[in-house]
Amino acid sequence: MKFKHRKKQAKKHRSGEIPTGSFADIAFLLIIYFLVATTLVKVKSITADLPTGEKQADAQIDKTPTLMLRDDEMLFNDNPVTLPELNERLSALKLPDKDPGKRIIMLESTDSTRYEVYFHALAAIDAAGGVVALVEEEE
Amino acid sequence: MSKRRGRNKKKRRQVLIPLASMGDIVFMLIIFFILASEFDKRKNLDLELTESDQIDDPDFPIAARVAMDAEGELYFDGDLMDSVKSIEYAVKAKVLNAESDAQRRVEFQADKDLRKDQFEPVLKAIAEGGGIIEAVAKEIKED
Numbered sequence A: 001m002k003f004k005h006r007k008k009q010a011k012k013h014r015s016g017e018i019p020t021g022s023f024a025d026i027a028f029l030l031i032i033y034f035l036v037a038t039t040l041v042k043v044k045s046i047t048a049d050l051p052t053g054e055k056q057a058d059a060q061i062d063k064t065p066t067l068m069l070r071d072d073e074m075l076f077n078d079n080p081v082t083l084p085e086l087n088e089r090l091s092a093l094k095l096p097d098k099d100p101g102k103r104i105i106m107l108e109s110t111d112s113t114r115y116e117v118y119f120h121a122l123a124a125i126d127a128a129g130g131v132v133a134l135v136e137e138e139e
Numbered sequence B: 001m002s003k004r005r006g007r008n009k010k011k012r013r014q015v016l017i018p019l020a021s022m023g024d025i026v027f028m029l030i031i032f033f034i035l036a037s038e039f040d041k042r043k044n045l046d047l048e049l050t051e052s053d054q055i056d057d058p059d060f061p062i063a064a065r066v067a068m069d070a071e072g073e074l075y076f077d078g079d080l081m082d083s084v085k086s087i088e089y090a091v092k093a094k095v096l097n098a099e100s101d102a103q104r105r106v107e108f109q110a111d112k113d114l115r116k117d118q119f120e121p122v123l124k125a126i127a128e129g130g131g132i133i134e135a136v137a138k139e140i141k142e143d
Helices: A002-013 A023-037 A058-063 A083-092 A115-127 B002-012 B022-036 B084-095 B116-128
Strands: A044-048 A066-070 A073-076 A079-081 A104-109 A131-134 B064-068 B074-076 B079-081 B105-110 B132-139
Touching: A023 B022, A044 A115, A066 A115, A073 A083, A079 A083, A083 A115, A104 A115, A115 A131, A115 B116, A115 B132, B064 B084, B064 B116, B074 B084, B079 B084, B084 B105, B084 B116, B105 B116, B116 B132
Parallel strands: A066 A104, A104 A131, B064 B105, B105 B132
Antiparallel strands: A044 B132, A066 A073, A073 A079, B064 B074, B074 B079
């Protein structure tokens, strides 16, 4: 009887501590995992806010500067230009000083135009402060 | 003699680095990493980006990522899509609750040799869906 009683008392005094000694090691392992598994990706881009499905009259289109892309060739107002020349011609228009409605540059292209050429055209217009309007052929 | 004893005492002195707070610091670092990390939704796509010197750091945050590989396959946030129309709907769903233009940014990357009849419908779909296109390119490195 005496023996049983002593055993019960010993149970009461037992402390329920959670072993936290290894927490720091686990956390360090997690940090090392994050550092090794993380890939830092930094991309660069241009912003192109294309208009959505609005149609303009031909008379208005005639007055706006037009950039034509034919395969790998660029024509600005029907004159062949290189990319540096296009940048010069666009910056000469001083588009940022104009009203938003007059910053439009018409972009026309053939089906065989590559994305690379198209991208350079968009980038040039964006850098000059222009707004792109896509020209579509009537079906 | 007494001087020698003093030197011996110096040698025996133990240097203790307080390590008690290391666990807390490390946990704070982990919390920082978890909060600051963003999982990359781009897949390792088979595409070659255009090189340009007119590109800038994009305006963040990016609402969605659209990609078109060299084969003309379309991806939205890393998932293969079956049509251009589905891109438009997916963009629409992403920017539906956008309160400003900054929340309508859609990253677009495409292979540089794709033809206009392949990539332009995608650009139009993003625009029709209400997205502002952030066209990604590779920076020209000066040697």
